[in-house]
Amino acid sequence: MQLNSQVNVQxxxxxxxxxxxTRLANFLNSDDLSALCREVDAINQWNLVSRLQGRHLDLDAQAMQGISSAQRQEFYRRLAEEPGFTYLFENYPIYDKWHSGALKATTPQLAKVFTLLNSAPVLQLMRELLDAPDIGFADAQLTRYRAGHFLDKHDDAVEGKSRVAAYVLSLSHGWQPQWGGALEFYHPDGSVSERFLPQLNTLSLFAVPVPHAVTRVKADIQAHRLSITGWFRCGEDPGP
Incomplete structure (x- = not known):
């Protein structure tokens, strides 16, 4: 898998x-993109990730689909009452599976994307784009936002993570503005400065820290907001 040579670097x-x-359109070659999307559509084991009582949760997404209506209402009630930064979406942990040795065997196309993101040409491109010569690696997760899913405003600054920039590689086909799921950026006063809608095969790249969020996907939407997300980070990869 290779970076599309037509990416407008300048x-x-x-x-x-x-x-x-910035946004890099047509990030992957079309054949690589097609194979990747077919593989992602076939994944049936997802985590439902959220934050309750001040801690991160990794839940079995399929099992959560089977809980009772009363349990689901209680879960959403507690989530709505959670103070501070919260989120709700599904993920497939590319970075962790890579380090456990399971990624290539289970999802070889995702393994190729992870290898590409950590290849010398891509890392050098990011060093030049971001004026950050110390960038040494990228981590990654596959995310899926379904109806009601969201990511509250935050800035990605976490002590010890050495994050230089965040990226979002969209795998969503035909996403519509009225569906929600937009990547929003904010002025210091809290107003929206810019909004990136999911666009297939476009890599959104932005420096850390900057306030941003993913707006809630509308409750009646059947489509899934799919993307590979992560950060370009300084130093050597410490593992998960």
């Missing part, structure tokens, strides 16, 4: 320097 570099973010 324009992206200018946008990063002026605005702290």
């Amino acid at each position: 324009a992206a570099q200018s946008e990063i320097r002026q605005q702290g973010r």
Whole structure:
């Protein structure tokens, strides 16, 4: 798997320097993208991730689909009352599975994407775009936002993680603005400065820290907001 040679590096570099973010359209070659999307559509083991009582939760997404209506209502009630930063979406832990040795055997196309993100050409591109020569690796997760899923406003700054920039590689086909699921950026006063809608095979890249969120997917939407997300980080990969 290789980076699409038609990516407009010069324009992206200018946008990063002026605005702290950019979008790289047609990030993957079309054949690689098609194989990747077929594999992602076949994945049936997802985590439902959230934050309750001040701690991160990894739940079995399929099992959560089978809980009673009363249990589901109680879960959402507690989530709505949770103070501070909260979120709700599904993920497939690419980075952890890579380090456990399971990724290539179970999802070889995702393994190829992870290898590409950590390849010398991509890491060098990110060092140049972000003016960050210390970038040493990328982590990754596959995310799926279904109806009602969201990610509250935050800035990605976590002590010890050495995050230089966040990225979101969209795998969503035909996503519509009215569905929600937009990546929003904010001014210091809390107003929206820019909104990125999911666009197939586009890599959104933005410097850390910057306030951003993923708006709630509307309750009646059947489509899934799919993307590979993570951070380009400094130093050597410490493992999960």
